[in-house]
Amino acid sequence: MTARQQHALLALTHVSRVHGTGATEVRALRDVSFEVAPGELVALMGPSGSGKSTLLHVAGGLDQPTGGSVAVDGTDLSSLGQAERARLRRTTIGYVFQDFNLIPALTAEENVALPGELHGLRSGEAREAARAALAELGVADLADRFPDDLSGGQQQRVAIARAVAGERRLILADEPTGALDTSTGEQILRLLRERCDAGAAGVLVTHEARHAAWADRVVFLRDGVVVDEADAGLTGLAGMTGAR
Amino acid sequence: MGAWLRGWRPLLRLAWRDVRRARARSALVLALVALPVLAVTTALVLTATADVTGDEAPERRLGAADARIRVEGLARVGQTADPDRGSAFGEGLRDDLTLAGVGDVLGREVRGIEWESTELSVLVDGRGVRAAGEWIDLRDPLTTGLATLDEGRLPEAPGEVMVNRALADRGPGVGETLTLVDGSTLEVVGVGEDAESRAFPHLWSPQRPDGVPEAQGTTWLVEAGPVTWDEVRALNDRGAFVLSRAVLADPPSAAELHPEVSDGEADDALVAAVVLIVVMVLIEVVLLAGPAFAVTARRQARTLALMAAVGATPAQARRAVLAVAVVLGGLAAVGGVVLGIGLAAALLPFLARWSGSYPGPFDVPWALVLGVACCGLLAALLAAAAPAWLASRADVVAVLAGRRGDAAPSRRSPVLGLLLFAAGVALAVAGTRQDSYGENWVALAAVVCVLGMVLLVPVVLGLLARLGARLPLPLRYAVRDAVRHRTRTVPAVAAVAATVCGVVALGISTSSDAAQSRETYTPQLRHGEAVLVASEATPEQWERAEEVLRAELPEADVSVVTGVPAPTGEGDVHVAYRPPATSEDTWLLGGVGSTLGTTDVVAERIPAALRGLDAAGRARGDAALAQGRVVVFTDEPVEADRVVVTATSYDGRSGEEEVLADEVTLPAAYVVVAEDGGTPFAVLPPASAEELGLPVATTSLHVAGAELDRDRERAVSEAVAATLPWSHLYVERGYFADDFDELVAWVLGALGAVLMVGGTLTVTLLALSDARPDLATLSAVGASPRTRRAVAASYALVVGGTGAVLGALVGFVPGVAAAVTLTRDSYAGPQQVVGPFVEVPWLMIAVVVLLLPLLTAGVVALATRSQLPLVARVD
Incomplete structure (x- = not known):
């Protein structure tokens, strides 16, 4: 085990994910291994259907690998039951989606407080944590608005607040800027970068090379296989064309 | 516990918001649950109010007296707080208790007046009319409350009489003469009303006319201060039944009653019947509301997947759907109860006018009403149970990716369904072999059969879908869509099937019963004599x-x-x-x-x-x-x-x-x-x-x-x-069907038809609203408006037709079993057993199975908008 693996908050080891059997078999991930350490933001790039989203779902315990293992904060997810994996998503892992995915029936603050309330925190406690997270992301004034009344950038900030609220340390972002204009997208990525600099581990799935530049490392996926892995600074734009 | 309850809070909040957003769907569930609650609450309140019991309105029976004491010459009697529930004990007769004797038993001075009641016949237009005669001096203050004077004056002398409106309307009014059947006459001096009944002709006079036979027994209204339960017992021992104001207000406990006199235990058969009816209504409501919750759960699928992504467990996802049921069921239960009580209050004056007797003080039987409200909540929870369970098993990743995340259908439930159905058949067969209470067995068998059938509906739909490949497009589309959306189709088909099952079962048993009556009818005389x-x-x-x-x-x-x-x-x-x-x-x-x-x-x-x-x-x-x-x-x-x-x-x-x-x-x-x-x-x-x-x-x-x-x-x-x-x-007229039985059959049939059409329409409209993107796609590839109507009608036909056929088939089990149980012991003569009779009302079944689904499909086709606003496919 390397030092990086030892300290990794997320460690995927020889992970594969096969959907269906026989003629309908689809190998979404094949022997994928990589780690993300605290303070690190890893960009995951690849063309459509390369397995990026599947990898993110597997990493967060929403989906189960058919081979290999996924460890979050040193805990092998396959050793956990469904309820314990759910618990991990309430306490350790935060998801950010391309289309924000806020629950329309809840206000911004309630959306952010939801994991805490589901975890059984007192309503006041969960809301306090939510307000803190919203303030950190600069949207404290939007706390009482419903998602439908927020712009895309505002919604995504709230979604990130939901992903980081309550000291969660692994942020899994699936094209968080895909539905945003360029400058708003940059702001969102800056926020993610800041969270990672503050000690969180981040995985950023993206199509765009300039977004990958915010990452410490870039992992390239194609047809479910890691084809390249490089430090973001070094890659520059190498392989970006392939990713596109 | 605190954490568990806290866990519900965000879910209830979410549910409350969802209920307010999806108004039409929420209104549908509210109506389905609230209407039965409302109806039962209204019925309970009206019954409790109409039933004047205990210390409600004692003046109607007692006037202003402390007690009403009646001796019938019996040696010793026993009674509850109300002497109407009493009986005689011991041998022999005694006729010696007088008013003075009552005073001796009570140990104090007693003032009383005698009150004699007999039925008599009066002549109205030369024809005999029966009337109740109350021979009591209404001028005595002790009688205050027994009757009211509306016109004229109270009778004072023998030969003077007050009549009630029911009699005055047919015969003589104030100042005229009333003739009894023996030819004697009375002078009508007043018109008034009895405090308890006004439908039956009544008349009051201080003294019984000579031509009217003497009543058996004697009744006194007495003024004696409060007559306690111990004193009532003492008078019972002297053969007197006592209605005491003090005892009515403070009735004795069951332990203080004579062992042979009880307050009336609940009739086992009645309890069983009520339980069965409640269960069947519950099943019906659950099945009718089920599709709405299935759609709710589908609409919530994305929210639930998001919740799962932020760490909600499957149990929490389940509760999120159940929370909608808690909110809607709670609202419906409370609303149903409140409206039911209000409706009862509003109906009371009409009912009182129509029924001919006076209702008691407004009376809400809270314990029962609460039970009904709980049943409403329970129905909503049960209706949401299956959709909630399926929602919690949905594939989160698939839903988040914009695909449908339905879990595979359970393989166990059809097996359980078959087992239940077999158990139902076995119960029905066993029921036909019981010497007594066989009909309860059969009713239970009906419930078990229906439950088994509900679990078998997916299998039937699956078979239908497989057979559907050769059907024309609208029907094929409807069948496939119905099967794809099992969670909303299954309860709807099951609701229709359960209704038809009940109608067919009742139809077979009533027509068999009628066949028995017809076949075993014994004329008393030659026809026409x-x-x-x-x-x-x-x-x-x-x-x-x-x-x-x-x-x-x-x-x-x-x-x-x-x-x-x-x-x-x-x-x-x-x-x-x-x-x-x-x-x-x-x-x-x-x-x-x-x-x-x-x-x-x-x-x-x-x-x-x-x-x-x-x-x-x-x-x-x-x-x-x-x-x-x-x-x-x-x-x-x-x-x-x-x-x-x-x-x-x-x-x-x-x-x-x-x-x-x-x-x-x-x-x-x-x-x-x-x-x-x-x-x-x-x-x-x-x-x-x-x-x-x-x-x-x-x-x-x-x-x-x-x-x-x-x-x-x-x-x-x-x-x-x-x-x-x-x-x-x-007059011997031979056998003819009882009008009331026929009326009941028609009402039940109509109710069944309404439920059936309602269930089919509900789910068809839900399905159509759910299927708008698909229908938009159909339009986009060139389907004509007529195709859209045809798809809608086909949907109704699939749901209504499948439910009707399945229900009719299943209905034969309890129907035939009930017919056999009810008509097995038919005698043409003392030794000649001719039963059992089984007569199947084929015409009624044909109407239910063929006509109603077609009718519903026609209604849907007419009601469907052929123009569809273009809908983007948004997940």
Whole structure:
């Protein structure tokens, strides 16, 4: 085990994910291994259907690998039951989606407080944590608005607040800027970068090379296989064309 | 617990918001749950209010008195707080308790007035009308509250009378004269109303008119200070029933009652029936509301997946759907109860006007109402249970990726369904073999069969989808879509099926019941003939009645039947017949009839009215009577020419028995009669009756050759009642179906049709709103508006048709079982079992299975908008 693996908050080891059997078999991930350490933001790039989203779902315990293992904060997810994996998503892992995915029936603050309330925190406690997270992301004034009344950038900030609220340390972002204009997208990525600099581990799935530049490392996926892995600074734009 | 409850808070909040966003769907569930709650609550409140019990409105029965004391000459009695629930104990009779005696028992001075009640007949337009006579001085303050005076004044002297509106409207008003059937007259001085009833003619006078027979027993209203339960017991020991104001207000506990007197235990069969009805209503509501929750869960799928992404467990996802049920069920239960109580209050005045009696104070039976509300909440929770369970098993990743995340259908539930269905069939078969309560078994079997059927619906739909490949596009689309959206289709199909199952089962059992009644109907007389019977009539009254009959029915042949009078309250004479050298308990006839007002006819010829014997038998009988022989009727031939007769008389007042004839042997002829003839024991020649010391009187008047339709029957009855107050004219018309049974069948059928059409429409409209993107795609690729209507109609046809066929098939199980149970013990004669009868109402089943689904499909096709706003496919 390397030092990086030892300290990794997320460690995927020889992970594969096969959907269906026989003629309908689809190998979404094949022997994928990589780690993300605290303070690190890893960009995951690849063309459509390369397995990026599947990898993110597997990493967060929403989906189960058919081979290999996924460890979050040193805990092998396959050793956990469904309820314990759910618990991990309430306490350790935060998801950010391309289309924000806020629950329309809840206000911004309630959306952010939801994991805490589901975890059984007192309503006041969960809301306090939510307000803190919203303030950190600069949207404290939007706390009482419903998602439908927020712009895309505002919604995504709230979604990130939901992903980081309550000291969660692994942020899994699936094209968080895909539905945003360029400058708003940059702001969102800056926020993610800041969270990672503050000690969180981040995985950023993206199509765009300039977004990958915010990452410490870039992992390239194609047809479910890691084809390249490089430090973001070094890659520059190498392989970006392939990713596109 | 605190954390668990806290876990519900965000889910309930989410549910509340969802309910407010999806108004139409929420309104549908609210209506489905609230309407039954409302209906039952209204019924409970109206029943409880109409039922004047306990210390509700005591003045209606007591006036201003402290107690109402009644002695009937019994030695010792027992009662509950209400003497209407009481009974006599011990042997013998006693007639010695007086008002002074009551004072002695209570140990204090008692003031009281006597109150006599009898029924009597008054003459209105020359016809007899029955009325309740209250012989009490209403001017006495103790009577305050028993009756009200609306017009004129209270009667003060004997011969003066107050009548109620029901009587005044038919007869004399204030200042006019009221004539009783004996010809005596009373002067009407006032019109008023009884506090309890106003439908029946009532009259009040301080003193019973001389022509009216004396009432049995004596009643006093007494002023004696509060009469305690101990004092009531003491008076019970002296043979008096006591209605005490103090005891009504503070009734004794069950332990303080005499063991043989109870407050009325719940009837087991009734409880079972109520439980079954509640279960069936619950199932129906659950099945009808199920599709709405299925759509709710589908609409929530993305929210649930998002929740899972932020760490919600499957249990929390399940609760998120259930929370919608909690919110809607709670609202519906509370709303149903509140509206139900309000509706009852609003209906009360109309009901009171219509029913002819006065309701008690407004009374809400809270415990029952609460139970109903809980049932409403439970129904919503059960309706949401399956969608919630499926939602929690959905594939989160698939839903987040914008695909449908339905979990694979359970393989276990169809097996469980088959097992349940088999258990239902077994229960039904077992029910038909029970000696008693078999119908409860069958009802339980119906519930179990329906539950099994619900689990089998997905299998049936799956089969249908497989067969659907060759169907035209609209039907194929509808079948496939129905199967794809199992969670909303299955409960709807099951709801329709459960309804049809109930309708078919009831239809089979009622038509079989009717078949039994028709097949085993025993006419009392020859068709078209009539007989007039009366109790306690004098010979003069009989003569006058005969004259009336001849006058009213000039074309008829009226004959007098004489015999040993039928038993009355005053006593009776029992005559037993057996061939010599047989035991004392020998029965010659399996069924004895007293159609002619007697079981022992005394005549010189066999009365023409007697049926059940052929011409040869009649000739033999007439010949025997001419020889002075007793004609004894028998089921089986008897080889004897003598009969041993024993006659006993019983005095109803003293309870004493006297043997009139002990084992007297007389010459006789035995005549075999048809088993269902309803013939008397024997026809005695007058000389033999005299020899035996039997009382002989006119017992009935037989009418033949008259055209008696119902109007003429009523006219003749009332004309006769003017001379014979307690008479009854029976006209033989053969078997005819009971109007009420038919009405019930129609109401049930209509209710079933409404439920069936409603269920089909509900799910079809939900499906159509759910399928808008698909339909938009259909339009986009060139489907005509007509295709869209056809798809909608096909959807209704698939749901309604599948449900109806399945329900009809399943309905045969409890239907046939109930028919067998109800009609197994059918007798054409004492020994001739002709049951069971099973008659299937094919026409009704055809209407339900074929016509109703087609009708619903037609309605849907007409109601569907053919133009569809273009809908983008948004997940």
